[in-house]
């Protein structure tokens with residue numbers, strides 16, 4: 001493979017969990033990865049870790065991007081546009097949840113943090129970096145969502161269900177607590193709502209691309225419940241809030257009932273969506289790593305929730321997010337891009 005032919009992938013959330021596992025697999029298979037990590041330190045730690053595992057440093061590029069700060073997202077996107085390198089896939093995988101936290105946290109732009117990181121930052125990345133994806137002959141977009149976006153899924157039934165209503169919060173501009181306009185914060189629902197937004201974002205992106213005559217696979221997917229051992233990872237905030245409760249939850253869900261997926265398999269699934277020919281069908285698709293029974297999952301194409309299938313809501317969400325972004329940060333015109341395809 002020549003340098004020019006080497007597939008070039010961009011990923012968020014590569015510093016931990018599912019994204020780290022997928023990045024390891026992809027970089028060891030010879031793909032070139034641009035890792036967007038929260039801070040310069042997280043960038044260094046992640047590339048050191050991958051190099052310790054055998055990655056060729058020439059196949060790694062890191063760029064700090066704090067998804068909780070839209071100014072930072074915009075700045076880093078501008079840098080990538082100035083460099084002008086092609087991307088063959090945009091892998092939007094970073095995400096957080098703050099279950100157990102009672103009061104909402106807000107970003108520097110006054111956006112509730114779960115929505116800002118999981119949804120808004122990723123839509124801004126798409127809005128800015130699509131020109132680099134269009135340089136690819138076989139582009140893909142992969143978005144890590146979750147089955148909890150669906151009120152009839154196992155996880156989606158626990159607690160208050162996902163639901164954006166008429167998006168009154170989002171309509172009201174920065175400072176809202178919940179997208180549906182509820183002023184009472186529910187961290188678990190805020191997470192479910194953000195994952196519903198991810199599904200709708202993917203659906204609307206595929207529609208827009210199709211309208212432009214671009215037939216590109218846009219996939220949202222759910223890894224299943226993944227509770228890695230150790231201190232960091234997806235449940236870090238819940239563990240801080242309620243260490244005993246989380247330990248009990250992990251013991252029951254992971255070790256006794258075996259309802260969880262391993263982080264290694266979830267990483268493999270993400271990597272396969274990015275590179276396998278099985279996932280090259282243009283348009284929107286949703287895949288779920290469905291739990292069949294203790295220790296048994298099947299990765300399959302699945303319907304989204306009814307709300308996640310609402311094309312007009314998807315269009316409205318995209319537009320409202322676009323308006324919110326331009327209300328809270330200055331979005332500069334894209335710089336002139338070098339013609340290079342690599």
Ligand SMILES: NC(=O)c1ccc[n+]([C@@H]2O[C@H](COP(=O)([O-])OP(=O)(O)OC[C@H]3O[C@@H](n4cnc5c(N)ncnc54)[C@H](OP(=O)(O)O)[C@@H]3O)[C@@H](O)[C@H]2O)c1
Nearest residue numbers: 013015016017018038066067068094095146225226233234
């Ligand atoms: N684990 C599950 O059970 C599960 C189930 C369904 C869906 N998911 C989804 O899977 C994706 C990956 O989750 P995971 O389980 O791998 O969790 P994780 O280990 O906590 O990884 C999350 C990643 O997102 C990054 N991130 C969070 N906030 C960020 C910010 N402000 N700026 C930049 N990066 C940020 C983290 O960076 P740092 O390491 O620097 O914090 C980390 O790399 C998420 O979208 C999650 O919603 C997970």
